[in-house]
Amino acid sequence: xxxxxxxxxLVFISVxxxxxxxxxxAGPGAVLYKGDLLDWHLAPNAAQLEKMSxxxxxxxxxxxxxxFAYRAKFNFSSLQGDGSLNSLPVIGFSTKTFSxxxxxxxxxxxxxxxxYQSNRKIKNWTPYLYGGFSGMFVSxxxxxxxPMTFFTFSIPxxxxxKYQINPAWGVQFEFGTSKxxxxxxxxxxxxxxxxxxISFSQGDQFLNTSxxxxxxxxxxxxxxx
Numbered sequence: 112x113x114x115x116x117x118x119x120x121l122v123f124i125s126v127x128x129x130x131x132x133x134x135x136x137a138g139p140g141a142v143l144y145k146g147d148l149l150d151w152h153l154a155p156n157a158a159q160l161e162k163m164s165x166x167x168x169x170x171x172x173x174x175x176x177x178x179f180a181y182r183a184k185f186n187f188s189s190l191q192g193d194g195s196l197n198s199l200p201v202i203g204f205s206t207k208t209f210s211x212x213x214x215x216x217x218x219x220x221x222x223x224x225x226x227y228q229s230n231r232k233i234k235n236w237t238p239y240l241y242g243g244f245s246g247m248f249v250s251x252x253x254x255x256x257x258p259m260t261f262f263t264f265s266i267p268x269x270x271x272x273k274y275q276i277n278p279a280w281g282v283q284f285e286f287g288t289s290k291x292x293x294x295x296x297x298x299x300x301x302x303x304x305x306x307x308x309i310s311f312s313q314g315d316q317f318l319n320t321s322x323x324x325x326x327x328x329x330x331x332x333x334x335x336x
Contacts, residue, residue, distance in 0.1 A: 131223045132175045133328045140186070140321030141329065142213065145288075146272075147315070148192030148297045151216040162191040166213075168321045177226040180239075186215040190249065190317060192297050195259065201302075209253035209297045213317075215289070217267050219243035227273070235275035242268040245289060255298035261308045265289040265316075273325070281325040325332050 143155065143163045151159055166188030174180035186235050190211045192202035225237035250260035269287015276282065294304040296315040304313040 132173050133232045134174065134281075134307040134325050135328075136168075136172065136323040136325040138168055138321055138323030140168050140188075140319060142166050142186070142188040142190065143318045144190040144192050145298070145316050145318060146192065146297050147201070147294075147299055147301050148194045148197075148207055148209055150197045150199070150201075152198055156196075158196050162193060162196070164189040164191060165215075166319065166321065168323055170323065172221075174227070175188075178223050180223065180227075181310075182219050182221065182222040184215075184217045185221060186213065186217070186319065188213045188215075188319075188322075190251075190296065203302075204299070207254050207299060209251045209255050209299075211251040211296070211298075213247060213249055215245055215247040215265070217243050217245040217289075219267065221271075227275075235271065238270065238272045240268075240270055241285065241287065242266070247291075249296055251296065251298035253298070258298060259295075263291060263293045263308050265291040265295075265314075267319075270274045275327075279327055281327065282323070283325060284320075284322050286318075286320045288316055288318050290315070296314075 133172030141163050149159055149162055166186055168186050170182050170184040172180050172182035190213050192209050194207045219241050220243055221239045221241045223239045224236040227237045235314055245265045247265055248262050252258040267287060267289040269285055271283055273283035274281055291314045293310050294300045294313045295306055300306050301313045
């Protein structure tokens, strides 16, 4: 019996140690496509912002050290574009519109500017940078020549800020963009652009922002003395 109790205790301690690095999150956000059928220079105007789509986000984060965290993020949203709203009208695009569902799974690394730890005596918050790699399903349709459904990749990156309200609950806000590795996410390639589903030239992109509420198992990671 003592051996069974000791084994059970060791397993329980190992589970707690493993759990201390895990955090789950969910929350709303928004996505705005930028490409041949919705283009601007420095910032979108009011009419272009109307093409913004709501999104639902889920994520699982693992953090074992103060500076770095690793997470998987699911983004469910849609993309919309209208070539007549481009800042500079382009022949062949000004009469085209499209929309597409978006299912996006990202693997992301975060770098925290401040030590992010479980400590009731300090305000546990930090701004952070993030970047990673993403796989996504899209299905553009509308007044475009060849509606299609396909899988492609993108490179997400951006900035954020997170705040731990208590050892269990927190909140995070982030803003970034995803550089898509294809020029046909809107169903139409640029002039002389590639029609490949995966291409490293003249890719489209989409901006995304999210506000998520986080839940940590026990704590972000083992607290310091």
